[in-house]
Amino acid sequence: MELRSLAYFVLACQYYNHAEAAKAEQISPSTLSTAISALETELGLELFVRGPKGLVPSEAGRWLFQQAAATLQAVETAFSGKAISTALKVSSPLHFMFGKLSRAATAAVRPFRLSHPEYYAQVHFRSPLISAFDTSSTENTDILLGYASQNGSEQEQFLFDDEWIAVAGGLVLDEDQAPLSSEDLRNYSLWLPPLLPAEEARIRAYCRQHDLPAPEMTSEDVGIFTRLKQAKQPVLLLAPHSLLASGISRNDLAVLQLENPLHSPVTAKITTKDEKLTVVAQDFIKLVREELNRQTVTLYNPPVSLRDIQSILTLYHCRNMSEAARRLNQTQPALSAQLRKTEQLMGTALFARHYKGLHPLPTAVHKAPLLQSVLNLADAIRQGAQQIAVMDEPVISFGLSPMVLLSPISATAISNAMREWQCLCPHVLLKVSEAPTHNLQERLKQGEYSIALMESTAHPENAAFLTDLGPLQYISDIDAEDAPLALSATGDSIRNALMQMPEAAEYQPALETQSLQLCLALAGNGYSTIIPAALADNISSAKPLLQYTLPDAPHFYLIAGTSGTRNLNEPEHILLACLRKAFQAAN
Structure with a gap:
């Protein structure tokens, strides 16, 4: 991967046409296209998709734009010739959408560095894809960009009003569709994407004010446009324009205005307590305001390669030309030439040469x-x-x-969810595996599974909860209270729960099996077992059953676990939404 390829990619993201982008950089379209194709091949990603207006960055392309821009900005800062020592951290809880705010904040980095050479700005919005590489924590930031809080604050500085729009699904509209009145809105199902609390409160207050039906909050952001395109009934997605800007550019969906407009103020809040940093933060906000009023195309021209940077850092750590050349598998003359080139670009020497080797000068210490x-x-x-x-x-x-499929309600809900999902995502293969809960948890942690349905005795959060399996119950033939106990093997969730109970010694099995289904088959037929209440309906016995809840029995819930190493992609979001919908209907 070369810095030049990243620069070409960032350039192409700012145009709908590669030919226009190439003209801006004064290179041939084939040079630009070849560089981007090579980058896609190396990274294994599709970086652009065709939208109604032309080529636009894919979900992966949006993620890479932020990473590439930050990398190229760091190169510019390092080769600026100034002894920069302080970072101004700018972050936002909003997803990066190529909207007005993200464009303006990114464009403001370069003029800020030129006006404040002793500082450098680091701008980062939330990643729509990868949580593991999302560095946009709002806890350690100097400027926070986003929507105004619900009650407002004197510390929040106004930037612009983000207008709410309606994106239509499940219907064909006229090209010159008039803005939607409150009466029009009452004829549709209303959806909301995931929103921050202040924005959700804002739209719900708007709906109450105009006597509109309460909108449904969808559980996914990435997959919402697929659901809109495939909607069978008329539906409108309501949201601030900036939140939907990228998705609208990639999808041929009707965008409608509201007759009674609603705006969400976008603000900048200085959070640093450092007095000097507060002053320069105010200047950065001023530059963001200026960039909001113009559409600056940011061009990068990295003067070095990643290999050049690696060579300088190796020299810095080794302090010896021969040793550095050996580690880099280069000749000393070639490494010396790289050092001279870098020093010329920076306009200053990095090392003092003496008979013992190289001594880093203050500039090298600052730049490393x-x-x-x-x-x-x-x-x-x-x-x-x-x-x-x-x-x-x-x-x-x-x-x-x-345990999941042994509950009749769960089996029906999963079947319904899978049928709906396959209609929405017909080209995606679903590979289903069965494993004990502790194995599922480990595979989710390692990223081997995207989603897993499993039981839990801990009360789940609303997002994870699917259905209630009930407390543990003792099941036996009514004529055989002392029937031998059949239990699943040690390590199973039922055995683990029993071991935590005060009367654990009373529940020692006479028969231990890896099959929970076998326990159900034996119960009422000469054996007893202990299972969550929801599974009792699966026991087939010609005789009446003795069935009671254990004293202080733990409660079992069915939950949906997701991978902790990354965010879900679009088909995974849709599958999770189908599962939640099916279980809500079943409950």
């Missing part, structure tokens, strides 16, 4: 962390691309614990 950050960002791009490439494969690995 910045140069290292360039390599770190490049490594993050490679690692992140591997994660996304796995997500883009048309296969979803889906895990089930044995």
Whole structure:
């Protein structure tokens, strides 16, 4: 991966046509296209898709744009010739959408560096794809960009009003469709994408004010446009324009205005307590405002390669030309030439030469962390691309614990969810595996499974909860209270729950099996067993059953677990939404 290829990619993202982008950089369209194709091949990602207006960045392309821009900005900063030592951290809880705010904040980085050479700005919005590489934590930031809080704050500085729009699904509209009145809106089902609390409160207050039906909050953001395109009934997705900007550019969906307009103020909040940093943060906000009023195309021209940067850092750490050349597998003359080139570009010497080797000068000490950050960002791009490439494969690995399908309600809900999902995602293969809960948890942690349905005795969060399996019950033939106990093997969730109970010693099995289904088959037929209440309906016995809840019995819930190493892709989001919908209907 070369810095020049990243620069060409960032350039292409700012145009709908590669030919226009190439003209801006004064290169041939074939040079630009070849560089982007090579980058896509190396990273294993599709970076552009064709939208109604032309080529637009894919979900992976949006993620890479932020990473590439940050990498190229770090290169510019390192080679600026100034002894920069302080970072101004700018972050946002909003997803990067190529909207007004993200474009303006990114464009403001260069003029800020020129006006404040002793500082450098780091801008990062949330990643729509990868949580493991999302560095946009709002806890350690100097400026926070986003929507105004519900009650407002004197610290929040107004930037612009983000107008709410309606994106239509399930209907064909006239090209000159008039803005939607409140009466029009009452004829549709209303959806909301995932929103921050202040924005959700804003739209719900708007709906109450105009006597509109309460909108339904969807559980996914990436997959919402697929659901809109395939909607059978008229539906409108309501959201601020900036949140939907990227999705609208990639999908041929009707965008409608509201007759009674609704706006969400976008603000900048200085959160640093450092007085000097507060002053320069105010200047950065001023530059963002200026960029909002113009559409600046940012061109990057990296003067070096990643290999050049690696060579300088190796010299910095080795302090010896011969040793550095050996580690880099280069000749000393070639390495010396690279050093001279870098010093010329920076306009200053980096090392003092003496008979014992190289001694880093103050400039090298200041620049080394910045140069290292360039390599770190490049490594993050490679690692992140591997994660996304796995997500883009048309296969979803889906895990089930044995207990899940033994509940009649769960089996029906899963079947209904899978049928609906296959209609929405017909080209994606669903690979379903069965494994004990502790194995599913480990595979989710390692990213082997995207989604897993399993039981839990801990009360789940609303997002994870699917259905209630009830407390543990003792099941036996009514004529055989002392029937031998059949239980699943040690390590199973039922056995683990029993071992935590005060009367654990009373529940020692006479028969231990890996099959929970066998326990159900034996119960009422000469054996007893202990299972969650919801599974009792699966026991077939010609005789009446003795059935009671154990004292202080733990409660079991069915939950949907997701991979902790990355965010879900579009088909996975849709599958999770179908599962939640099916279980809500079943409950």
